[in-house]
Amino acid sequence: MRAKWGGTLACLLAAAVALGGCGGEAEGPVKLKVGEVTRSIFYAPQYAALSQGLFEEAGLAVELTTTFGGDKTMTELLAGSIDIALVGSETSIYVAQQGAKDPVINFGQLTQTDGTFLVAREPDSDFDWASLKDSTFLGQRKGGMPQMAGEFTLKKHGIDPQTDLELIQNIDFANIPAAFGSGTGDYVQLFEPQASIFEQEGRGYVVASFGVESGHLPYTAFLARRSFIEDHPEAIQAFVNALYEAQQWVERNSPAVIAEAIQPYFEDTEPGLIETVVERYKSQGSFATDPRIDEDEWNNLLEVMTEAGELIAPVPHAELVDNSFADQALSR
Incomplete structure (x- = not known):
């Protein structure tokens, strides 16, 4: 895995292109390009945020694409083709292990268990x-x-x-x-x-x-390059605010209601099956109820990676996690 990432990232980290996806100071909603690692009912709160208009209410126009795989998703993010990636937090560690000068930061957790x-x-x-x-x-x-x-x-x-x-x-x-x-x-x-x-x-x-x-770990999170976060903090804050509202909406509602809300994103899946899957994930606490990535969760991720032989050296929570946007969302 590290060899594959080494080949992919060497060129990207040497010559990352300038980002142009965010809407900047232009009037109207701020455009954000989000790339999800796969299309999955596991990501129900994200689709709820879209279907319930929560991103729009936050002043955002979110363009969602499926990027099919962690390495491809991170390639798109590093190249500036997407602004935000929904992917496993381990990918940010792989990038850091390659010596990224513009590291990828975890700023909002979506799922908190393996799926x-x-x-x-x-x-x-x-x-x-x-x-x-x-x-x-x-x-x-x-x-x-x-x-x-x-x-x-x-x-x-x-x-x-x-x-x-x-x-x-x-x-x-x-x-x-x-x-x-x-x-x-x-x-x-x-x-x-x-x-x-x-x-x-x-x-x-x-x-x-x-x-x-x-156990609990930052299994899937929203990530962005540090430079993007520093250049567009208001857009990131609006995104996390909407994410938190969606997480609370999922927490409050039944699997049947959630399944109906996310059905448009799974047109080829029978509605009853969507409800069954949502129930299974919700009952075991897979959906994070807020965007914070706790240090204990992060350390559990490091332990899992260490056991698998994929961690060169421990990466401190503070180095790749920014909970300031989540904290602000929770304090509203």
């Missing part, structure tokens, strides 16, 4: 993690948060992912469900809604949650 689930081929109401020993486990991409949280959880339960089971992690993210569906692996680590789809079809069954097991 994946352990899916088995048969239902198991008395599931024990020891069942994974000597099994074939279809995991996620090395260096990404899902895989790191997965390995962290396995080790927590006394399972060495390198010696106690057959770990498969060379399948592209988009193809993992199909691989399991075609017979690869005894267990698989899946995001929603695929986990619930497998349950509906009787092809797999959720037996555990990696989000519950790995």
Whole structure:
């Protein structure tokens, strides 16, 4: 993972282009280009902010694009093609480890747990993690948060992912469900809604949650280059204000109401399935209820990365996290 980031970032950090996405002093709403790492019900508060007009009320015109993958999202951010990235906080650490002069700063948390689930081929109401020993486990991409949280959880339960089971992690993210569906692996680590789809079809069954097991951490957050934040603090503050309102809206409302609000962003997904997924994430506390990234959460992230062998050296919370906008939003 570090080698891949090294090649990608070397050129970008040497010659980052000037940013031109924000609306500056022009009249009317301030334009912000936001790139999300993937389209996922896991990010329900973001879509609620859009569907409920909260960004518009804050004086913002948010243009949302899906950038498909952490490395691609960070490339877009560093190149100035987007102003804000919704991506795992670990990507800001990878950038810092490459010696960025204009580091990427975490300024608003969206999800506070891992979003994946352990899916088995048969239902198991008395599931024990020891069942994974000597099994074939279809995991996620090395260096990404899902895989790191997965390995962290396995080790927590006394399972060495390198010696106690057959770990498969060379399948592209988009193809993992199909691989399991075609017979690869005894267990698989899946995001929603695929986990619930497998349950509906009787092809797999959720037996555990990696989000519950790995604890609170800044799993997905809004990030921007430090220079952008310094040049456009009012736009960032307006964004975080709207984000906090959306988080509180999600906290107050039922899964059915939330599912109806975000349905336009998942037109090919059956409404009942959206509600099921929202309920599962909400019940385990995956949606952050405010934008702050606490130091304990950050340190948990560092521990997860250390266990995965992806952290060169600890990166202090104060170096890559700016909670001032969240604090202001909470004090309104």
